[in-house]
Each structure stands twice: as structure tokens, then as C-alpha cells.
Amino acid sequence: MSKLAWAYEAPLRDMRFVLEHVLDAPAAWAACPAQAQLDLETACAVLEQGARFATGRLQPLNGPGDLEGCRLEPDGRVRTPAGFGAAYQAFVEAGWPALAGDPAWGGQGLGLLLDGLVREMLDACNHAWNMYPDLLHGAAATLAAHGSEELKARYLPRLVSGQWLAAMALTEPQAGSDLGLLRTRAEPRADGSLRVSGNKIFISGGDHDLSDNIVHLVLCRLPDAPPGTRGLSLALVPRLLPDGTRNSMSCEGLEKKMGIKASATCAMRYEGATGWLVGEPGRGLQAMFVMMNSARLHVALQGLGHAEMAMQNALRYALERRQSRAPGPRGEQAGAADPIARHPAIRHALLALQAQVEAARVIAARAGLALDLAEHHPEPARRAAEQARAALLTPLLKSQLTRLGFEGASAALQVFGGYGYVHEYGVEQSVRDARVAMIYEGTNEVQAADLVQRKLLGDRAAALQALLGECEAEAGACASAPGLEDFAQALRGQCDAARAALEALLAPRDPALLLALAPDVMEALWWLLSAWAFAASARAALRAEPADAAWRQGKLERMRYGACWLLPRASLHWNRIISGAPALPELHAAQ
Numbered sequence: 001m002s003k004l005a006w007a008y009e010a011p012l013r014d015m016r017f018v019l020e021h022v023l024d025a026p027a028a029w030a031a032c033p034a035q036a037q038l039d040l041e042t043a044c045a046v047l048e049q050g051a052r053f054a055t056g057r058l059q060p061l062n063g064p065g066d067l068e069g070c071r072l073e074p075d076g077r078v079r080t081p082a083g084f085g086a087a088y089q090a091f092v093e094a095g096w097p098a099l100a101g102d103p104a105w106g107g108q109g110l111g112l113l114l115d116g117l118v119r120e121m122l123d124a125c126n127h128a129w130n131m132y133p134d135l136l137h138g139a140a141a142t143l144a145a146h147g148s149e150e151l152k153a154r155y156l157p158r159l160v161s162g163q164w165l166a167a168m169a170l171t172e173p174q175a176g177s178d179l180g181l182l183r184t185r186a187e188p189r190a191d192g193s194l195r196v197s198g199n200k201i202f203i204s205g206g207d208h209d210l211s212d213n214i215v216h217l218v219l220c221r222l223p224d225a226p227p228g229t230r231g232l233s234l235a236l237v238p239r240l241l242p243d244g245t246r247n248s249m250s251c252e253g254l255e256k257k258m259g260i261k262a263s264a265t266c267a268m269r270y271e272g273a274t275g276w277l278v279g280e281p282g283r284g285l286q287a288m289f290v291m292m293n294s295a296r297l298h299v300a301l302q303g304l305g306h307a308e309m310a311m312q313n314a315l316r317y318a319l320e321r322r323q324s325r326a327p328g329p330r331g332e333q334a335g336a337a338d339p340i341a342r343h344p345a346i347r348h349a350l351l352a353l354q355a356q357v358e359a360a361r362v363i364a365a366r367a368g369l370a371l372d373l374a375e376h377h378p379e380p381a382r383r384a385a386e387q388a389r390a391a392l393l394t395p396l397l398k399s400q401l402t403r404l405g406f407e408g409a410s411a412a413l414q415v416f417g418g419y420g421y422v423h424e425y426g427v428e429q430s431v432r433d434a435r436v437a438m439i440y441e442g443t444n445e446v447q448a449a450d451l452v453q454r455k456l457l458g459d460r461a462a463a464l465q466a467l468l469g470e471c472e473a474e475a476g477a478c479a480s481a482p483g484l485e486d487f488a489q490a491l492r493g494q495c496d497a498a499r500a501a502l503e504a505l506l507a508p509r510d511p512a513l514l515l516a517l518a519p520d521v522m523e524a525l526w527w528l529l530s531a532w533a534f535a536a537s538a539r540a541a542l543r544a545e546p547a548d549a550a551w552r553q554g555k556l557e558r559m560r561y562g563a564c565w566l567l568p569r570a571s572l573h574w575n576r577i578i579s580g581a582p583a584l585p586e587l588h589a590a591q
């Protein structure tokens with residue numbers, strides 16, 4: 001067997017299919033004056049260029065970057081692996097950071113739907129490298145929404161262009177998920193600036209050599225701030241001050257970690273560093289949420305990128321690697337082993353990955369479209385509805401795509417057998433790199449609590465009711481499309497279960513029990529969304545031009561596999577929510 005190199009073919013065809021046939025994005029763009037310049041051909045040309053950059057510039061740096069890692073030099077500067085800086089310069093020169101940026105600040109205004117598809121490819125090819133520019137959009141959006149005019153004028157054009165990079169400084173040793181515990185202090189100075197002092201840990205891109213200046217958005221406390229999250233304020237603290245001198249902040253160390261070794265994870269010390277308030281005193285967390293929500297969707301796309309990459313490589317390997325005879329019709333000479341792709345166990349593994357990745361792409365793209373419509377649609381009611389949709393989808397995507405990224409990479413490693421566990425085939429790096437996305441940007445447990453407490457119970461599930469209405473309409477459309485009755489039935493089953501579960505959730509209940517059910521709510525709703533994506537994709541495949549019958553057939557088979565083989569997994573979660581469960585017992589130290 002020849003040794004297969006870890007390789008990636010950007011899923012451009014599937015992306016086009018999602019834009020054109022599943023979501024009808026061109027109609028949405030045409031309805032929004034700010035995006036009316038965007039059409040399908042332009043969007044696909046952007047995606048092609050993005051694919052070229054990801055595969056040509058970033059993928060060759062992925063394995064070497066993992067081996068080399070980052071270093072903290074004696075001069076206090078963090079050095080990224082060879083080639084990272086040049087790739088970033090090329091990225092900026094080609095205008096990629098500005099893709100979704102606001103044209104008022106130099107952006108191209110092409111929207112978050114398109115930007116998300118490009119990010120999926122960048123993450124698939126080099127998660128660690130993409131950690132550096134990944135925070136730019138969120139930092140710029142936070143500043144645009146909450147910064148003073150002076151701060152906007154000074155920082156926004158350079159953040160939008162990518163000339164300067166950004167870091168998000170929340171975590172402290174004692175304050176992880178619970179940001180109310182953080183201690184970094186900010187004292188007002190007479191000139192209106194702040195003096196920021198404290199220690200932050202785990203700060204991605206806190207220092208590096210990709211850009212001279214790094215704009216830190218630091219969560220901190222003003223004097224006399226009340227304890228807890230209500231006492232938090234947000235400060236912009238740049239590495240270089242406006243006069244070009246170094247600010248009083250330094251990277252004190254780099255974390256040695258399991259994966260994304262080429263991403264600098266910094267312990268930062270701010271020693272009376274100069275900063276400026278962003279937003280109102282005591283309302284830092286609200287301002288920071290603009291950045292965190294953007295970052296959560298980007299982290300979700302890291303998971304999708306890993307899952308696609310792992311799936312493609314496992315499939316190529318499975319078609320080449322031969323072991324044992326598989327059941328079914330025999331070709332070739334007697335006694336010859338079959339490709340492992342013919343063994344039902346491996347077929348299950350790969351079909352499950354393909355179906356989930358393709359459904360996940362549809363759902364993630366729907367969230368990107370929701371954000372674009374929330375920003376640009378001329379009707380206020382539609383903008384509000386799309387904002388609520390995006391808010392509902394954010395914790396679902398963050399949690400479930402990062403799970404898919406890690407579990408997908410792990411499933412791919414299993415397909416490679418022992419060769420997957422050794423370094424040279426590349427899949428073990430994906431498993432290591434993908435794992436962190438379940439932890440940072442709000443752990444997946446925190447996402448589940450957010451989903452139940454804020455996104456469902458917060459508005460008496462109004463956003464979910466709207467989603468259910470669309471799912472039921474899709475089930476109706478499939479029911480009247482010849483050959484799609486099984487998709488209609490599968491989606492209706494999920495909708496009925498969701499309505500019963502919603503009734504149970506909205507009934508008065510012990511809040512502790514609701515939180516105990518949060519992981520089930522998360523998974524069950526993800527299967528509902530997947531059922532919608534399987535059905536909508538199948539119907540779109542039938543509607544699309546039958547130019548390539550084999551492609552259409554493959555799409556239908558994968559979506560049907562999802563609807564028939566995967567959706568039964570949802571029952572466990574719906575049942576637990578509907579029938580309830582006894583209170584969780586407390587844990588005790590081991591006897």
C-alpha cells in the first residue's frame with residue numbers, strides 16, 4: 001500500500017450547493033441593499049481563492065508548525081514557527097481579514113455567511129495559524145459597537161485590514177468559566193486613560209511576531225466595582241502605545257499543550273499598562289459578549305474544518321487499505337482482501353461522518369445567513385427574528401461542531417487503525433488540535449447551560465418555536481416531494497418530540513433538574529436541526545440541475561443515511577427530557 005499524504009480538497013462543490021440550492025443565499029443578498037453587490041458567481045470565486053490560500057499557503061505549514069511550536073525569546077517576544085509570518089503578510093495583502101469587515105472602516109462587507117465558509121477551509125488546513133486572525137472580526141465588532149469615536153478612528157481601520165492583530169484577555173488563574181471571580185484592576189487617570197494591572201493566563205496570541213501591534217481587549221475591575229460579573233469593565237490595551245513605545249505588558253510564559261502548538265497561548269502580565277475604557281463602566285461583559293459570540297461561531301467552524309479534513313483522509317485511506325474479504329458480491333481474484341471501505345463497520349464510520357459534516361455545514365451557513373440578515377435586512381421584524389435565530393444557534397453550533405470535530409477526528413483515526421496512532425499519517429495531530437475547541441470560548445458545558453437558561457427559557461422558547469415552524473414546513477414540503485416521504489417522516493418525528501420536550505421544559509421544574517438535563521437538550525436540538533438539514537439538502541438535491549446524476553445520488557444516499565441511521569440517537573435525549581429523571585446524586589470524595 002502506498003503511503004497516503006494528509007491532504008485536503010476544499011469542499012467547494014458542496015459549499016456552492018448549500019449557498020445556491022439549500023439556502024438560496026442569492027435571494028437573501030438581493031433583499032439586503034448592503035449586500036446587493038454579492039451574487040453566486042462572485043461568492044464562488046471568493047471561495048475558490050480562499051481554498052487556494054488555505055491549501056497552498058497554510059496546509060504545508062500545519063505539520064511543521066506542530067513540530068516546531070512557538071518560542072518565547074530572551075527579548076520577551078514570542079516567535080511563531082517558520083513561514084507563519086510570511087503567510088500572514090500574504091493573507092493581509094490579499095485582503096482576507098477585511099472580507100466581512102464594515103466598509104465604513106475599510107472592510108469589504110461581504111458578510112459572515114461567506115466569511116464562515118472561508119474560515120472553515122482555513123481551519124481545516126491549519127487551525128493553529130488561524131487562531132491569530134480569528135479574533136479580528138470580533139474585536140472590530142466590539143469596538144464598533146461600544147468604542148469611543150477616538151478609539152474607533154485609531155484602531156478600527158488597522159484591525160479591519162489585519163495590519164494589527166487582536167487578543168481577548170479574560171481568563172485568570174482563579175477565574176475560568178466564572179468571570180465574576182477575576183481580579184485585574186483598572187484605575188482611571190486624569191487624562192481619561194486607565195492604568196491596568198493584573199495577570200491573565202491562556203491568552204491566545206497575547207504576543208507573537210505576526211504584527212507589530214496587538215490590541216488586547218482586557219476584562220478588568222474599576223475601583224469600588226461590585227463583586228461578580230456586574231463589576232466588570234472592558235479596556236483596550238495595545239502592545240504599542242499611540243506614540244510607538246511599548247506598553248507595560250509582557251508575555252511571561254507560553255503554555256506547553258496537547259495541540260495547536262503553533263498557536264501562542266500566553267501568560268500575560270499587565271503592570272500599570274495604559275488602556276482605555278470600551279463601553280460603560282461595569283458593563284464590560286455585555287461589550288465582551290459581542291466578541292465572544294463572534295468567537296464562538298469561529299470556534300464552531302474549527303470543529304467543522306477538522307471533521308471535514310479527517311473525513312476526507314479517512315475515506316481515501318479506507319478506499320486504498322485492504323484487509324479481509326467483505327460481505328457482498330465478489331470481484332477480483334479469489335482470496336484477495338477488499339478495501340476496508342467495503343466492511344460495514346467502516347462504512348458506518350465514514351457515512352456517519354459524511355452525513356454529519358454536510359448537515360453541519362448547512363446549519364453553520366444558516367447561522368451565518370441569520371447574522372447577515374440580522375444586520376442588513378430592511379425590515380426590522382425580520383432583523384429581530386434573525387438575531388434571535390443566530391442567538392439560539394450559537395451555543396448549539398459551538399458545542400456540537402466542536403464535538404463533531406474531535407469525535408470525527410477520533411473516528412478517522414480509528415479508520416486508520418495503528419497507522420492513525422503514529423505521527424506520520426497526520427490524523428493524530430487533528431485529534432490533538434481539535435480537542436481544545438470543546439474547552440475554550442465557554443466550555444461545552446457552559447454552552448448547554450446558556451442554551452437552556454437564556455436561549456430557551458429566557459424568551460419562553462420563542463426562537464425555538466419559530467425554528468420548529470420552519471422545520472414543520474420543510475417536513476410538509478418533503479411529504480409532497482415524490483421519494484422524500486421518509487425524510488418527511490423522520491423530520492416530523494423530531495418536531496413532535498421537540499414540542500413534547502418543550503412543554504416539559506416550560507412546566508415549572510426544579511432549576512437544578514433543568515441544568516441536569518441541559519446536555520440532553522443540547523444533543524436533542526442538534527438532532528432536530530440535523531433532521532432539518534438532511535431533509536432540506538435532499539429536497540434541494542432533487543431540485544438542483546441534474547447535470548451530475550451520480551453526485552445527486554450520492555448526496556441523497558448520505559442524507560438518507562443520516563435520517564435513517566443517525567436520527568434514532570435522538571430518542572434517548574428526548575425521552576429523558578420528556579419523562580424526567582430523578583435528581584442527580586451529590587458526589588463524594590472516593591472512600
Ligand SMILES: Cc1cc2nc3c(=O)[nH]c(=O)nc-3n(C[C@H](O)[C@H](O)[C@H](O)COP(=O)(O)OP(=O)(O)OC[C@H]3O[C@@H](n4cnc5c(N)ncnc54)[C@H](O)[C@@H]3O)c2cc1C
Nearest residue numbers: 168169170171176177202203204265439440441442443445
Ligand atoms: C489553548 C487555549 C487557549 C485559550 N485562549 C484564551 C483566550 O484567548 N482568552 C481567554 O481569556 N481565555 C482563553 N482560554 C481559556 C479558556 O477560555 C478557559 O480554559 C475556559 O473558559 C474554561 O476555564 P477553566 O479552564 O478555568 O475551567 P473551569 O472553569 O475551572 O472548568 C472546569 C470544568 O468545570 C466545568 N464547569 C465550570 N463551570 C461550570 C458551570 N457553570 N456549569 C457547568 N460546568 C461548569 C467546565 O465545563 C469544565 O469542564 C484558552 C484556553 C486554552 C486551553
